[in-house]
Amino acid sequence: MLDSNVSLTVATTTAAGAVGVVYYYAQTKSDSRRPPVVPYTIPWIGSAITMSKDPDAFFHDARAKYGDIFTVQAAGMRSTYVTSASAISAIYRNSKSFVFTPTRLGHSVNIFGVPRSVVYDNDYMKETLLPVHHRILAPSNVAPMVDALVVHAVDGIKELSPKITGNQWNTTLEEFAHKLIYKAISASMVGPRFPAEKSYEVFLVFDNYFPLLAAGVPALFVQKGIRARTQLIDMFEEFVGTPGWEEGAAELVTAMANGARNESQPPWTDRELAAAINADFWAANGNMPWGFYWCINLMLHEPKGLAPLYEEVDAARDSWLQAHPSADLSGDNLTELTEFLSNASLPLITSVVSESLRVSSSSFSIRTVVEDGATINGYPQFEFSKDDVLLCQLRSVHLDREVYGPDAATFKPDRFLGSGIVTESGSRKPFLPFGGGVSQCEGRHYASKGCKLVLALFLLKFDIKLDPAYEAPSSGSALLDMTRIGTGVLHPTKPTHIMVSTRK
Numbered sequence: 001m002l003d004s005n006v007s008l009t010v011a012t013t014t015a016a017g018a019v020g021v022v023y024y025y026a027q028t029k030s031d032s033r034r035p036p037v038v039p040y041t042i043p044w045i046g047s048a049i050t051m052s053k054d055p056d057a058f059f060h061d062a063r064a065k066y067g068d069i070f071t072v073q074a075a076g077m078r079s080t081y082v083t084s085a086s087a088i089s090a091i092y093r094n095s096k097s098f099v100f101t102p103t104r105l106g107h108s109v110n111i112f113g114v115p116r117s118v119v120y121d122n123d124y125m126k127e128t129l130l131p132v133h134h135r136i137l138a139p140s141n142v143a144p145m146v147d148a149l150v151v152h153a154v155d156g157i158k159e160l161s162p163k164i165t166g167n168q169w170n171t172t173l174e175e176f177a178h179k180l181i182y183k184a185i186s187a188s189m190v191g192p193r194f195p196a197e198k199s200y201e202v203f204l205v206f207d208n209y210f211p212l213l214a215a216g217v218p219a220l221f222v223q224k225g226i227r228a229r230t231q232l233i234d235m236f237e238e239f240v241g242t243p244g245w246e247e248g249a250a251e252l253v254t255a256m257a258n259g260a261r262n263e264s265q266p267p268w269t270d271r272e273l274a275a276a277i278n279a280d281f282w283a284a285n286g287n288m289p290w291g292f293y294w295c296i297n298l299m300l301h302e303p304k305g306l307a308p309l310y311e312e313v314d315a316a317r318d319s320w321l322q323a324h325p326s327a328d329l330s331g332d333n334l335t336e337l338t339e340f341l342s343n344a345s346l347p348l349i350t351s352v353v354s355e356s357l358r359v360s361s362s363s364f365s366i367r368t369v370v371e372d373g374a375t376i377n378g379y380p381q382f383e384f385s386k387d388d389v390l391l392c393q394l395r396s397v398h399l400d401r402e403v404y405g406p407d408a409a410t411f412k413p414d415r416f417l418g419s420g421i422v423t424e425s426g427s428r429k430p431f432l433p434f435g436g437g438v439s440q441c442e443g444r445h446y447a448s449k450g451c452k453l454v455l456a457l458f459l460l461k462f463d464i465k466l467d468p469a470y471e472a473p474s475s476g477s478a479l480l481d482m483t484r485i486g487t488g489v490l491h492p493t494k495p496t497h498i499m500v501s502t503r504k
Contacts, residue, residue, distance in 0.1 A: 033383035035069045035080055038062050046073030055362075055485050056409070059083055059396050069382060080388070082376075083396035085403060085430040090377040091367055091392060092437030097374040098367035098390065100439040101126070111213045112279040113229055118272045124264035125276070129256060133280075133442040136252045142445045145250045147338045148188035149450045150457060154331045155187075156180035157461055164502055170467055172495040173297055181289040181454065188450075189284060190277065191249035194239050202231045207286050211484050229278070236274035236281075253277060283443060290489040292451050294360040295352055296458070297479065297496055298411045300466050306459065308413065309349055313459045316344040329460070341453040349459075351416035353452050357433035357489070358398045359411045364486040365392035365435050394432040395485070403429055433489075463501045470497035 040046040051058045051074060059081070062070055068084035082088055091098045108114040108125070119125060135141065160180065163169050169176075179200055186196035209225020219226060239245050246254050256276065260268035268276075299306050320340050321327055327336050369388040376382060384390070401408045403423075404415070415421075421429050434441035441447070458464075466472050481491040 033381070035071050035382050036066045037071045037073060037078070038066060040073055044076045046075070048074035052483070055482050056395070056399060059393060060399065063396065069376070069379060080390050081396075082390055082392045085397045085400065086378055087376055088365065088392045088394070088397065088432075088436070089430070090379070091390065092365075094374075094377065095438050097369065097371055099370050100365075100367060100437070102368045103366040103389075104439070107214070108276075108279060110216065111210070112275055112282070113226075113233060114275040114279065115272055118268060118276075122264060122266070122268075124259065124268075128259055128263060129276070132255050132259065133252065136250075136255060137442040137446055139445045141251075142449070143342070145188055145252065145446055146450050146453060147342070148248075148250065149184055149446075150338050150341060150453050151334050152184035152187040152192065153180065153454045153457055154334060154337070156184050157331070157457070161502070164500060167501050169500040170469075171498060171500060173293060173300075173464075173498050174492070174495055176464075176498060176500055177293055177296065177458075178289045181292050182285050184454070185284050185288055185450075186281070187248070189250050189281065190236075190239070190253050191245065191247060193242070193245055193247065195235065199232060199235055202228050202235075203282075203285060206232060207282070210282070210286065211487050214487060232278050232281075233271065233274045236277050237271045240273055240277070241270050252280070256280075280443075283441070284447070286487075287489040288447050288451060290491060291353070291357055291360070291447065292454060293492070294356040294489070295451065295455050296464060297492070298356055298359065299352060299413065300464070300496070300498070301472065302411075302413060305466070306464060309352065309455075309459050310463075312346055312348045313344075313456050316340075316346055316456075317460065320344060331461075337457075338453075341456055344456065346452065346456055347417055348414060349456055350452055352413050353448060353455065354416040354421075354431065355411060355413060357448075358404075358415075358431065359409075360480060361398070361433040361489050362395040362480075362482070362485045363433065363435055363488055365394060365432075365437065365439055366390070367392065391486075393486075394435065397430050397432055461503060463503050465499050467497040467499050472496070 038047050040050075042049075047058070051072065062072070062081075063083045068087045069080065069082050071078050071080045082091060105119045105126075108119050109116050114125075137145075157180070160169075160176070163171070182200060182203070183196040186194055186199070205228035206225055209222050209228065212222050213225055213229075240257060246257070257273055260273045260276070296306070299309060302308075317329060317340070320343075321329070324336075324340075327333075327340065329337050329340055331337055367390045369384045369386055369390070372386045374384045374388075397403065399408050421431070423429055434444035434447070479492055479494075481493050484490050
């Protein structure tokens with residue numbers, strides 16, 4: 001999930017050369033204290049074409065040649081990227097000089113269509129709403145929302161069953177899993193009364209345009225995405241105006257509605273509330289279904305496929321039934337099923353979730369400099385001016401061979417088991433799919449635990465294999481749509497064909 005749950009720290013650098021957050025060199029200062037600029041040959045275009053071909057290779061090579069912090073010219077704009085764990089950590093620790101709030105509020109307006117009056121002229125969002133997110137989505141409080149996700153995933157699985165005719169369904173992993181997870185997340189967040197089925201195709205359009213909206217592409221070129229956003233806000237506005245809509249909705253959403261209507265001065269309109277809900281809705285549904293997708297996809301491309309995960313979940317089930325002989329894990333007794341999933345020891349599945357997020361996520365943590373002369377601890381050679389913007393390129397940390405070893409770019413299912421997540425000095429390796437510092441995604445506990453439990457649920461119910469009738473997509477980064485760099489969990493470049501059967 002992206003850095004920040006409400007307005008999200010996102011920017012993107014795409015094949016079109018669009019860069020979401022930029023700054024130009026200060027004209028009053030010497031360039032000697034500025035980070036180096038990656039050389040380019042074509043004016044205005046700069047490094048846009050080179051970067052779009054293979055962003056991972058571009059950032060790796062640029063860091064090797066120019067250091068941890070450097071500036072990139074692309075499409076007439078200059079952006080400064082921070083690519084090492086040490087520099088990013090130093091920025092996170094200095095939240096007085098490098099702040100996140102301007103980005104968060106700006107994206108609420110520019111990406112999600114929350115009115116400026118609500119974002120900038122009303123203290124409720126900044127002073128009350130954001131702390132509410134931290135409280136409700138804390139590890140100690142998020143269990144009801146995760147349990148609801150499992151319950152609604154069971155409902156979705158039951159809807160899939162008729163499609164498995166002759167005990168086999170030839171489909172794509174996208175068709176098999178994405179909509180089901182989307183609908184389960186929707187019901188666990190805003191409640192089962194929300195028309196998730198109706199909203200699905202509209203959401204996909206908005207999500208497809210999300211990188212361009214995040215990049216600040218002029219409205220003329222993103223009209224389809226803006227229309228889809230308007231349609232989603234229309235749906236949420238109608239929904240929260242319907243008596244009884246709160247039934248089954250998560251505390252996160254009901255608390256937001258109660259505060260916006262009763263605590264904010266002036267109170268928010270239903271449409272303003274709908275736009276804010278849509279921001280949270282995208283944070284979850286724009287990332288979690290794809291995170292779940294990559295857990296299965298990447299494992300399917302391993303030599304043993306999903307077999308190691310089946311072994312683990314079967315052993316956990318057998319152990320649970322031995323201790324609870326009368327337990328019903330079929331899904332008919334949802335309380336017993338969720339209790340089992342929440343308490344089962346599933347270290348490999350947990351590792352696979354983390355490793356899938358490490359490999360498949362691409363997020364920027366964006367910070368605005370609030371004072372002239374600001375420096376990053378450990379990098380005194382660089383000095384920044386007020387209103388400069390820095391993009392912490394978190395994917396570079398995940399692919400750093402000095403951190404994760406020579407196989408850093410490779411999916412390794414057991415990487416996060418035992419000592420695999422600890423450095424030689426004994427500290428934990430940096431793991432930043434949800435960002436960090438004050439902008440770390442509040443929904444990370446819901447996302448990571450929810451993905452783990454639903455993955456275990458699918459493994460209990462389905463046998464999933466690659467369909468040999470189709471040429472499997474190549475493994476590794478070739479599967480990832482890098483045009484969405486900086487926007488969270490990446491999408492696949494092509495469908496993955498699978499065969500699904502019911503486990504006995």
